[in-house]
Amino acid sequence: MDRNLQRQVASMRKALFDQGYLDEQFIQLEDLQDDANPNFVEEIVTLFYTDSAKLIRNIENALENNPTDFERLDDYMHQFKSRSSSIGAKKVKTECTQFREYCNAGNAEGCTRTFQQVKQELATLKRKLETYFEIARQTCT
C-alpha cells in the first residue's frame, strides 16, 4: 500500500515537471524542506496563492479601466511573475510573459485574453498541487 502510494506520489511529481507545470525552483523548495520545516514546500505554495490573490484582483480591476493603464498593468504583472517564480510555476510564468508583451504593445484585448490564461493555469496548478500534497501527506503518516 505504502509503496503504491509512494509510487503514485512520485509519478505525480514527475508529471508536474514533465508537463511543464513546475520547474527547478520547486526542487529547490523541496531541498529546503527539512526536519525544522517538514511542510516547507506546502507552506510556500499556500503563501503564494494567498499573496497573489490580491494581485490578481488588482490586475482584474486595472483591466476593466478605460483607458487601459498599460504601465500599471505591466507593473502588476511583473510583480505577479516574480511571485510565480517563487514556487516554480512554469506555465503561469509563461502566460505572464505573454501578458507583458501585450502590455508593451498596448494591446488591451490581448492582455485580457492572456490574463484569462493566467488565471486558468493558476487554477490548474493549484488543483494539481493540492492533490499532490494530499497524497504526499498520506505517505508520511
Added chain:
Amino acid sequence: MEGSFSSPRTDSFPAGLRVLVVDDDLAWLRILEKMLKKCSYEVTTCCLAREALDLLRERKDGFDIVISDVNMPDMDGFRLLEHVGLEMDLPVIMMSVDGETSRVMRGVQHGACDYLLKPIRMKELRNIWQHVFRKRIHEVRDIEGQECMEEIQMMRHGSELSDEWHSFSGGELNSGKKRKDFESKHDDKDFGDPSSSKKARVVWTVDLHQKFVRAVNQIGFDSEFTKTCFFDVVCSYHETEFSDDFHLYLAEVGPKKILDLMSVPWLTRENVASHLQKYRLYLSRLPKDNDLKAAFGVIKQSDLSSQDSHGSLGLQNSLNTQQTDAASGIYGISGNKPITQNANPKFCEGDLKGIVSVPLIESKKATIHDIPDPPKASSSRTGPNHTFGPLEPDVKYGRFDSPVGKQYSWCDVPQIQFKQEHKVNLQIDNGFNHLPSVSSRPFTREREKLGYMDIKPPYTKCSNQQIRQAIPIGSGANSFHVQSESHATSYQAAEPTLSTTTWSMKNHGLSQIFINNMEAAQRNLILGSNSGFASVDGDLLACLLQGDRCTTNVELLNKESLNHNSQDLFVETPAYVYDAQRFDYEYPLETMEYPVIDQGLFIV
C-alpha cells in the same frame, strides 16, 4: 556590534553575517530566509521598504548587508538602495525576476553591489559575504588614503601644529592602525606629495558623498531655483516630489566647480564627474510630480527663515535651547544648553563679524546662501537664529548678527534640517526637537572618513562652505535620515565615540573640518569685521597658537567670556583644542569638542 567581519572570531566569518531581506513577496521572503539560514547567516526579513529603513536606522550597525527586491509597492527598490547606500553605507544586493540589461544596469548605477535574478539559487546566496568583506577592505583603504591627505594638510599648516597633534594623537587615537599609519607617513616625509600617498580607488563613502552634495548644493545656492530645488532634494528622503528645475540646475553644475568646493585634495575632476553622473541619475529617478505640498512647506519655512527668520527662529531658538546637549553640541561649544544659551546673546553682542560658520542646511540653502553676506541682514537667519535661542529673534544680522548666526548655524543647520526633513515634518519647531541622533556606526564612520577640507573660500561663500564642509552629512536625505533619530540617544552614543575618534588628529576629517571652519571663523574674528575671509590657515593658526583671543567656543562658552567672542568663537578644532589646552583651557576638550564635532558631522 559590527558584523562578524570585525569580530575576533574571524574564523567563523561569514557565518553569522547579518542579512536584512526586503521583499513584498511573502513567499520569496520566506524562501530567502530559509536559504540564508542554511548558509548560517543571521536573517531578518521585512516586507516593506519603509520598515526596512526604519529598522536599519534603529539598529545601526545591526546589519552587514541588505538584499532587496526591485519592485516593491511602497518604495522603489532602487530608491531604497540609494537610501541605504547613502545613509548606512551597507552593501545592497538587488533582486528581480526581470533580468533585462537595462534594469541590471540601473541597479549597478544606483550602487547595488550585485543583482540577482529570481528564482534565486542557494549557491548565489552563499557568497554574498564577499560584498561585505570587499566593502570593509575598501573602507580601510579609503580611510588610509584620506588620512594621508589629511596628514599632508596638517603638515602644511605648520609643523608646530603637527607636533602638537602628533603628540596629542598619541593618546587619543582610537585606532592603533591609524596611529601607525600616521607615524609612518610622518616619518616618510611624504607630505608634500599627495600623489605619493597611498590612495585606494575612490570609494564614495557617505562622508565623501555628503561633501559632494554640499558642494553641489552650494553651487545650487547661487542659482535661482535652488530654494525649491534643494528642498526637494532634501526632502527626497521623504519622497517628496522633485522639482524639474533641479534638473536644470544640475545641468549647470560642473564637476570642476564641485571639485573646487569639495576641497578634497586627492579627488580628481574625473572622480567627481562620474559621481555627478550617478547623482544626476539618482535625482532623475526621484518622483517628479510637483507635489509641493510637502516640499512647499519646507521651502516655505526655509524661505521664511531666510527672509524673516527672526521671529520664527526665535521660536526655534528657544526650542533649540531646549534641546539637549545636541544643540549645544552643535554649537560645538559645549554640550551644555545653558552655555549655549548664554553664549548666544553674548555672541550676538560680541564682535562676531568675522564669524561666518554657517552650517550647511540642505533645506535652507536659501538662507545659508545669504549668510555669507553679513551686511545683508537676516541672511543667515535660520542658522543664527536657532542657535541664539533665547536670543532675540530680531537679531540684527548686521555685522555681527550674521556671523553669529552663522556660527551657530552649525547647530542650527542640523536642527533646521532635521526639522524639515524629519519625517516630512516641516515644522521647524519640531525639527529642533529632532536633533540628530547619529547612529554610532555611521557616526564613527563619518568621523573617520571625514575628509580634510581645506577651506579657503571667498568670503561670500566662506562661512557656508566651511560649515558645510565641516558637516559631513551633505545631502539632505542622508543627513536627515541620520539626524532624525532621537537625538538624545544618538547623541550620547556619539559622544563617546567622538572622544576617541573625533579629536584624535588621525581623525582628520572632523578635525580638519573644524580647523578649517574655525580658521575661517577665527580669521573673521581676528579681522573683526565683515570683511572677506582671507585664507585662514596661517594667520589663524598663529593667532590660535598664540592663544591670543583664540579660545575655542567651548571654552568661551564655558567661561562665558564672550568678550573674546570674536576670536573665540568657533574655534573648535583639534588644532585649536590643542592650543586651548596649551593655553590653559580648563574644560576637557573632549567632552566639549566631541559633541560639537559630533553634531557637526551628523547634523548637517
